[in-house]
Amino acid sequence: MKILLMEDDLILNEIIEEHLLEMGHEVISVFCGNDAEELLYSQKFDLLLLDVNVPDIKGFELLLNLRENSIKTPAIFLTSLSLADDVEKGFQSGCDDYIKKPFELKELDLRINNIKRLFNISSNNQINLPNNMILDKENLLIKKDKEEIHISKKEIEVLIYLTRNKDKIISIEELSSNVWAYEDSPNASTIRTYIKNLRKILGEELITNIRGVGYRFNSK
Template structure:
């Protein structure tokens, strides 16, 4: 998994980062809210771990801003803010889970595993698309019927996002925001071309076109 860690305590940041990397995750750690904001708008992540009381932009404000701008990356707050109103504020800002400090690293592992299950996030670079059909994110290939089919980087990322949001409607704007992550946004016809190519490989019924709404991966 690609994880963004926002934690301003130097020692705790290092402990969490080392632990997550030992679990074969790729971790980008930052110490301030504005650092986190800049990097989230320039790169894509599978999960965000956010402290609340950090310099410049606190975690609640950061996540609320991200959600308003269409960033749907799952987020877990790691915080010493224990009051019920803090927890309520955290969930209202758009978090998926809330862990009170101090916590055991095993608890963090369990919460992350639950997020992976809920959001269809794979730990490996091979994602099951359907029965005996797999996407390999490293080699940019789809393995189907004993054949290996090469696809473009962005086709892979579009397909991965649709799989993570399987059976949900995803608009072109949402794909643009979450896959391109504030790179130069593609025109709508470019995304439609990627979808068309993927449907040729996976079958017309694999990705449903919902008129006026967007697309839905049909598991």
């Protein structure tokens, strides 16, 4: 997983970063909200680990701004704010989990693994799709029956986002915000072309076109 870690305590930042690297994750760590925001609009991450009381933009405000811009990257708050009102504010700002400091690294691993389960984030390079199909991320192909169909890296990223949000209607705008960096956002027709190609390969019944609204990846 590619993880953004925002923690302004230098020692704790280093401890968490080293642990995550040992667990096989790719980690980019920052110490303030401004640096985090800059990265979040120029790169894509699988998970956000966010302290709340950091310089510049606070964690709650940062995540709320992301959610208002349709960026739905899973997020866990790591914070010493432990009152029920704080937890409520954290979830209202759009977090997927909330860990109160101090915490053990094993607990962090358990929470991360739960996020991976909920959002269908695979640790390996292959993702099982319905109808016995397999997405091979490393080799940029879909294995369908005995056939191997090559697709582009961006088509893979679109498909992964749809599978992580299976059975939910995803708009063109949401795909653009969560698959492309802000500066590289494509026009709607480009995204429709990617979807059209994926539907042709996977079958139209697997990715439903909700006319005028968006697309839905069907898990069944």
